[in-house]
Amino acid sequence: MSLFNWLKSSILSKVVMALTGVLLVAFVCGHTLGNMLIYLGKEEFNAYAQFLQSLGEILWLIRITLFLALILHIIAAIRVKFLNMASKPVKYQVRRYVKAKLTSRTMLWTGSMVLAFLAYHLLHFTIGVTNPKDFHVYEYYAPHNAYGVLPSGAIAKINEPNSKITQNLLDQFESQASKQVMKRHDVYKMVVLGFKNPWISLCYFIGVILLGFHLNHAIQSMFQTLGINHPKYDKCLRNFSPVLSTIIVICMISIPINILLGLTGGAL
Amino acid sequence: MKLTLHIWRQKSARDKGKFEEHLVDDVSPDMSFLEMLDVLNESLIHQGKEPFAYDHDCREGICGACSLTINGTPHGPEAATTTCQLHMRKFKNGDSIFIEPFRARAFPIIKDLVVDRSAFDRIIQVGGFISVGTNQPQDANALPVSKLKAELAMDAAACIGCGACAAACPNGASMLFVAAKVSQFALLPQGQPERKKRVVAMVEQMEKEGFGGCTNFYECEAVCPKQVSVRFIAMMNRDFLGATLTKE
Ligand code: HEM
Ligand code: FES
Numbered sequence: 001m002s003l004f005n006w007l008k009s010s011i012l013s014k015v016v017m018a019l020t021g022v023l024l025v026a027f028v029c030g031h032t033l034g035n036m037l038i039y040l041g042k043e044e045f046n047a048y049a050q051f052l053q054s055l056g057e058i059l060w061l062i063r064i065t066l067f068l069a070l071i072l073h074i075i076a077a078i079r080v081k082f083l084n085m086a087s088k089p090v091k092y093q094v095r096r097y098v099k100a101k102l103t104s105r106t107m108l109w110t111g112s113m114v115l116a117f118l119a120y121h122l123l124h125f126t127i128g129v130t131n132p133k134d135f136h137v138y139e140y141y142a143p144h145n146a147y148g149v150l151p152s153g154a155i156a157k158i159n160e161p162n163s164k165i166t167q168n169l170l171d172q173f174e175s176q177a178s179k180q181v182m183k184r185h186d187v188y189k190m191v192v193l194g195f196k197n198p199w200i201s202l203c204y205f206i207g208v209i210l211l212g213f214h215l216n217h218a219i220q221s222m223f224q225t226l227g228i229n230h231p232k233y234d235k236c237l238r239n240f241s242p243v244l245s246t247i248i249v250i251c252m253i254s255i256p257i258n259i260l261l262g263l264t265g266g267a268l
Numbered sequence: 269m270k271l272t273l274h275i276w277r278q279k280s281a282r283d284k285g286k287f288e289e290h291l292v293d294d295v296s297p298d299m300s301f302l303e304m305l306d307v308l309n310e311s312l313i314h315q316g317k318e319p320f321a322y323d324h325d326c327r328e329g330i331c332g333a334c335s336l337t338i339n340g341t342p343h344g345p346e347a348a349t350t351t352c353q354l355h356m357r358k359f360k361n362g363d364s365i366f367i368e369p370f371r372a373r374a375f376p377i378i379k380d381l382v383v384d385r386s387a388f389d390r391i392i393q394v395g396g397f398i399s400v401g402t403n404q405p406q407d408a409n410a411l412p413v414s415k416l417k418a419e420l421a422m423d424a425a426a427c428i429g430c431g432a433c434a435a436a437c438p439n440g441a442s443m444l445f446v447a448a449k450v451s452q453f454a455l456l457p458q459g460q461p462e463r464k465k466r467v468v469a470m471v472e473q474m475e476k477e478g479f480g481g482c483t484n485f486y487e488c489e490a491v492c493p494k495q496v497s498v499r500f501i502a503m504m505n506r507d508f509l510g511a512t513l514t515k516e
Contacts, residue, residue, distance in 0.1 A: 010441075010481025011471060011508050080481050087373045087440035087480030093287065094366040096340030098347075098490035100438060107483065221484040227506025229499055231416065 003072075007079050016076040018225040020069040021218055027066055028211070029244075032251045038264065042188040046139065049187035074115070081108055103217040110214040117207030124194065131200075134193040139186040191255070192265030201256035212249035216242050269295040269356060272364045273308065275320055281376045287366070297357035301344065302327060302334065304356055305367075322381040329353040329493065332428030335435070336381055337368040342432035342491045350430065350493040370435035374442065374478040385431045387477035388445060392429075394473045395466035396449045398458050411457040421455040424448040426494040433488035433496075439480030444488035446474050447500035454507055464511035471508050 006012040034052075038045045052059060103110070120130070128135030195201045220241035223229060229237065258264035270293045278285030290312075295304050302324050309319035325333035334351040338344035344354045359365065367381065375383040413421075425448070433444035450467050453459025459466070482501055489498045 009471070009512075010475060011505055012512065014481060014483070015505070015509055080483065084439035084441070084480040084483065087478060088371065088438060089373050090371050092337060092340055092368055092371055094340040094368065096345075097485075098341060098436075098487060100485035100487045104483070104485050105438070217484070224484050224498065224502045225482075225505055227502045227504075227509065229502040231420070231499070234499060 007076060010080060010083055013076045013080050013083075014225045017073055017080070018222045020073040020076070021222045023066060023069040024073065025215065025219060025222070028215070028248060032248050035255060036251055038188065038191065038255060042139075042186075042265075043141075045188045045191075046141070046184060046186060050184050053185070070115075070118075074111070077108060077111060101217070103213050104221075107214065107217060110210050113210045114207065114214055117203070117210065120203060121207065124200070125190065131194060134190050137186040137189045137193070138183050139189070140183055188265065192259055195256040195259035198260060201260055204256050205253055208249055208252040211252075212245045215245035215248065219244055269293075269297060269359070269361045271295055271304075271359065271362070274364065274366045276368045276381055277320070278369075278377055278380055280379060285377070295356050297355070299356045300327070300352060301336070301338070301354040301356065302352050320381060321379045323383075324352055327352040330428060332430035335370045335383065335385075335431065337370060337435060339366050342370060342435040343430070343493050347490070348493055348495050350428075353493075370431055372431075372434045372437070372440035372442075372479065374440065375431060375434065383431075385429075387479070388429050388431060388442070390477065391442075391446060391470050391473045392449065395462070395469040398453055398462065400458070413456060417455045420499075421452050424452040424455065424496065424500050427452075427492075427496050428494055430493060432491045432493060434479055436487040436491040437480065437482075438485055438487065439483060440478075441480040441482050441488075442474055442477075443479075443482040443501045443504070444492060444496055444498065446470050447498075447504035448496045450504045450507065451500040454503065463507070464515055467504060467507045468511050468515060471504070 003016075006016060034048060037048045055062075097105075123129040124131060125135075195204070218241070220238045223237045255264070270291070273290045273292060274287040275290060276285055277288040290308060292304065292308055294307070299307070302322070305320065305322060312319045323333050323335050325331045327334070329350040329352060332350075334343075336343070336351045338351065338354070343349060343351050344358070346354055346358050369375075369377050369381045370383050370385075374387040375385055377383050427445060427448035429445060429449075431442070431445070434440055434442035437443075450470055453466065454463050484498075486498050489496065
């Protein structure tokens with residue numbers, strides 16, 4: 001059965017949304033966990049960013065999968081929206097909702113705004129278009145057990161913290177050392193410089209809260225759409241949705257808040 | 269009690285329709301909502317005016333004939349109650365009450381507050397039944413049914429097919445109705461032989477009739493006079509997906 005046929009059915013369109021939603025939510029959770037490494041310090045955070053970059057083809061595979069999932073998610077969302085607008089041509093003059101919430105009634109809007117935020121976020125931190133000066137920052141780092149030969153001929157371990165490795169220090173070593181001392185994207189610095197700007201922080205604030213709104217309805221909706229339910233754990237699945245989305249929002253926005261307050265990245 | 273009623277007046281499906289205002293001042297709190305409308309209609313007839321058309325039959329909350337969207341909620345403000353079982357004591361003296369027909373594309377208005385709900389009949393006709401031989405009845409205990417499943421099937425079977433789910437749904441979706449009718453059989457052994465065929469046929473008919481798709485507002489469950497749970501929608505989604513993937 002082709003995708004086109006699936007999109008004819010409202011239930012299967014929702015299944016497409018839910019399955020792509022599973023991937024997107026999994027990504028958001030992973031991204032949140034990864035971002036929390038910023039609290040372990042610059043070394044760990046940059047090493048994590050470097051690890052992601054080092055995945056090479058695998059990283060591209062993940063990116064392409066997520067991109068396709070997002071496209072399908074949006075196509076299905078629009079498809080269902082059109083179908084549903086046609087099914088209720090005349091609206092009530094007086095309307096009182098009992099269970100429909102603001103979050104469930106605004107999914108297409110929060111989704112679209114999340115999309116806009118996502119585009120900005122990629123331009124800002126992934127492609128480096130919006131703030132190129134903050135983006136092109138690098139640091140030198142020494143892999144564990146890197147040894148250098150000092151001009152005196154003595155062999156010394158480079159055990160300075162990465163932040164102290166500078167071009168000056170490298171100049172003290174012979175070429176062997178500078179080969180072992182490498183350069184990588186200073187993601188930590190990029191993030192701190194970015195969020196020091198209150199306007200940029202505000203954008204992330206709004207973007208993440210909108211994502212939280214979207215997920216507040218989406219996560220339990222996903223289970224419902226896929227038919228994952230049982231009288232025993234129904235309630236648990238319903239409550240999981242606001243809990244998980246709140247955790248994601250708090251974790252994510254804690255980063256710009258801490259940076260603005262100078263609690264994180266103060267020293268750089 | 270004195271009330272200001274704003275009642276939908278519409279000559280036919282093609283007419284545009286509008287609210288008509290009526291003051292009623294001799295309403296007893298013990299009347300049912302429909303009795304209150306009966307009294308209004310009687311006085312309209314005495315004045316030589318056109319009475320309002322609205323649906324009703326058993327007036328006991330079991331047939332599903334009564335409808336009406338009262339102050340923006342199908343079957344009115346009281347949960348788990350049909351319009352015929354709603355009493356005027358639920359309103360306050362001096363209240364304004366807006367009365368509209370059930371609205372959904374698949375429920376075209378016939379006149380005033382009466383809508384055509386025969387779409388539901390056609391959905392039932394394509395699969396809302398089981399095929400059994402009409403010879404000797406089987407031994408009652410030959411087919412064991414677990415208590416949980418028996419109770420769930422009973423809960424689904426409580427649906428009276430009134431259409432409030434589709435009327436309440438911002439998408440005009442009748443998933444709760446179809447899900448109840450699919451699940452009451454899917455949960456029991458007698459429903460198994462035609463299970464896949466049934467769910468596919470009924471869902472397809474539902475879409476053909478012009479009902480929308482579920483986006484999990486849960487407004488249907490909130491207004492259902494029989495409190496049919498949206499759990500059955502999840503069960504139907506699961507069944508429908510499974511049947512689509514494995515249908516012969
Ligand atoms: C990071 C990005 C996103 C994530 C993690 C996400 C996640 C989800 C999930 C899990 C669902 C539930 C699916 C279901 O009900 O079966 C959902 C629903 C939905 N999403 Fe997204 N989504 C994202 C982006 C978007 C975008 C960009 C749009 C914009 C068009 C969008 C529009 C919708 C709509 C309209 C629904 C329907 C809700 C419903 O029918 O219950 N989403 N989303
Ligand atoms: S008239 Fe039968 S349920 Fe209301």
